[in-house]
Amino acid sequence: MMGWREYNFDGIIGPTHNYAGLSFGNIASSVNAGQASAPRRAALQGLDKMRLLHGLGIGQGFFLPHNRPETDWLSRFGFTGTPAQMCAAAWREEPDLLLAASSASPMWAANAATVSASPDTADGRIHFTPANLSTMAHRSLEWPETQRQLRRIFPDPQHFAIHDPVPARYGDEGAANFMRIAPALELPGTEIMVYGSPRDAGFPARQSAEACRAIFRAHGVAGGLLAAQSTEAIDVGAFHNDVVAVATADLLFTHELAFADKATLFTALIDRHPDLRIVEVRDEDVPLSDAIASYLFNSQLLILPDRRRLIIVPVECAETLSVKRWLDAHIGGDHPISEVRFVDVRESMRNGGGPACLRLRVLVSPEAEAAINPLFVLTERRADQIAAVIERHWPERVTPADLGLPDFWAQGWEAVRALEAVCG
Structure with missing residues (x-):
């Protein structure tokens, strides 16, 4: 690979992490709505996963939590005064708006942006389009801060291009609906975007085909x-x-019911990439409901420095009988995936986000890697610093009633400021 690396930029889980059940269509979010959350444990679980990847020799960076509650957003609804006064008025008059403004959802960095690798783009740069996340109110307010952080992390226009989001009329949910197939990471590949067809019933289809095409054109x-x-x-x-x-x-890991027309997709991919390996899990072996409950496919599929393939999956996969049986029968030996590692991200899982939800992948050449802002690259020292701030400032437990307390708002703002200070 001549020094090319794939970085994972994880969202540090913010101090207002809570279970408000804001995400319609996300089963875990709905089921756990109203329960007490553990922001400190959540953030440390996410940091432990980052430490694991760093220790495996995988490039690892991070995004800072966004300020929550987001009072700039509340001001657009006519609330005025100090930040605390705006929050108090919103809690009294429009509590759903304060719940949205308090969400720690930027932790799921897979929704931060869509990233096109430099071997695939016309100008040879890495292109980023922040996701508009327009389907859900609590997520639609994320993109301005996400764009600011992208510009801070990837500041060199010689290597990086940061775009504006697709207009909000056309939903875009970022890299969570993006895949890339290539003979090797550093070679030109095929970028795939997965959309949901518009529908009048059932859960909403969050990714539009119009947004997918717009991103390909912009990139x-x-x-x-x-x-x-x-x-x-x-x-x-x-x-x-x-x-x-x-x-x-050159590896696609998928459930057999993932795509509306898998035959056409697979044929197109194999025509372009004859050596593509498709690992397809049959529904009769792992029912779709088990795959989604365990987040088997919301795994981090990694190429280690020694070229072995590894998947990082949540511990729920070890606790779901059909999934554990499939993993035991297939992973290792001559299988394209040689090893599985289980990680505890239960706090994120209870809100509907597994290991892959927490990260944004960015493929970089040696020159592009040198242009990344080092303040956002994880080292052991930086991980220790982040952990110390979390231990000191993140609340241990948050209940739904806490979301309306001035002390809760103040603690959230102070915690983010403390983390920003430590990270420079």
Whole structure:
């Protein structure tokens, strides 16, 4: 690979992490709505996963939590005064708006942006389009801060291009609906975006085909493929494609019911990439409901420095009988995936986000890697610093009633400021 690396930029889970059940179509979010959350444990679980990847020799970076509650957003609804006064008025008059403004959802960095690798773009740069996340109110307010952080992390226009989001009329949910197939990471590949067909019933299809095409045009990607997600997968709770399929280089790992027309997609991919390996899990072996409940496919499919393939899956996969049976029977030996590692991200899982939801993948050449802002690259020292701030400032437990307390708002703002100070 001549020094090319794939970085995972994870969202640090913010201090207002809570279970408000804001995400219609996300089964875990709905089921756990109203329960007490554990922001400190959540953030440390996410950091432990980052430490694991860093220790494996995988490039690892991070995004900072967004300020929550987001009072700039509340001001657009006519609330005025100090931040605390705006929050108090919103809680009294429009509590649903304060719940949205308090969400820690930017932790799921897979929805931060769509990223096109430099071997695939017309100008040879890495292109980023922040996701508009327009389907859900609490997520639609994320993109301005996401764009600001992208510009801070990837500041050199010689290597990086940061775009504006697609207009909000056309839903875009970022890299959670994006895959890339290539003979090797550093070679030109085929970028795939997965959309949901508009529908009048059932859970919403969050990714529009119009947004997919717009991103390919903006990024200068010729020959990108669009694939429709199956309505069956959406209605069982696969609100993003990365809940039912994941890919890296010449390997696609997917549930057999992930796509509306898998035959056409697979044929197109194999025509372009004859050496493509497709690992397809049959529904009779792992029912779609088990795959989604365990987040088997919301795994991080990694190429280690020694070229072995590894998947990082949540511990729920070890606790779901059909999934554990499949993993035991297939992973290792001559299988394209040589090893599985289980990680505890239960706090994120209870809100509907697994290991892959927490990260944004960015493929970089040695020159592009050198241009990344080092303040956002994880080291052991930086991980220790982040952990110390989390231990000191993140609340141990948050209940639904806490979301309306001035002390809760103040603690959230102070915690983010403390983390920003430590990270420079």
